[in-house]
Amino acid sequence: xxxLPSNFELDRYGLHVRLVREEDAEFIVRLRTxxxxxxxxxxxxxxxxxxxxWLRAYKERELRGxxxxxxxxxxxxxxxxxxxxxxxxxxxxxxxxxxxDKTSPKGAAILADLIVKEIGWELxxxxxxxxxxxxxxxxxxxxxxxxxxxxxxxxxxxxxFSCTKENFEKAKQLYLRMYTK
Numbered sequence: 001x002x003x004l005p006s007n008f009e010l011d012r013y014g015l016h017v018r019l020v021r022e023e024d025a026e027f028i029v030r031l032r033t034x035x036x037x038x039x040x041x042x043x044x045x046x047x048x049x050x051x052x053x054w055l056r057a058y059k060e061r062e063l064r065g066x067x068x069x070x071x072x073x074x075x076x077x078x079x080x081x082x083x084x085x086x087x088x089x090x091x092x093x094x095x096x097x098x099x100x101d102k103t104s105p106k107g108a109a110i111l112a113d114l115i116v117k118e119i120g121w122e123l124x125x126x127x128x129x130x131x132x133x134x135x136x137x138x139x140x141x142x143x144x145x146x147x148x149x150x151x152x153x154x155x156x157x158x159x160x161f162s163c164t165k166e167n168f169e170k171a172k173q174l175y176l177r178m179y180t181k
Contacts, residue, residue, distance in 0.1 A: 002123045003065035013111040013180050019062065020069040020082065025051040027079050031099045041099060068119070069097070072112045080104035083116045087130070092162070093120045094130040107179030110143070114172050121165045129168065132160045147171045
């Protein structure tokens with residue numbers, strides 16, 4: 001199985017992408033505890049030291065190629081958002097923890113989603129991409145549906161999707177035309 005190097009960095013679509021570091025803990029906590037941004041994600045403690053502990057455990061999973069947590073920055077080295085690849089199995093990888101600052105450039109969150117999916121399929125070309133959304137998060141659900149995923153499961157509060165690389169490649173061109181110059 002392919003893995004990302006610990007010094008992984010990428011510049012794509014006007015965003016700089018790198019793996020998260022311990023010093024990102026305060027930024028992550030600020031994003032995830034913002035009442036508006038955190039409305040449709042799992043709750044997080046406001047204790048930065050707990051986030052640092054979580055990041056240390058994450059770094060162990062990263063070394064084993066089990067989990068990748070990305071920070072997205074503008075060209076000015078200003079962090080604007082985060083997203084993850086996790087729950088990597090024989091036939092799938094999951095994306096999530098998608099949170100972007102309100103001040104991020106227009107389209108940055110969309111482009112980050114494209115980048116994370118691309119990284120996932122660069123690492124795991126034969127796998128499908130999974131994600132879930134809370135039912136009330138209609139804008140994100142609408143965006144996800146543009147990739148023609150399969151609804152694989154539903155609970156009272158969540159929708160669970162699976163998407164092929166082929167469907168992703170067809171749909172991503174629209175977003176690249178909209179958000180890249």
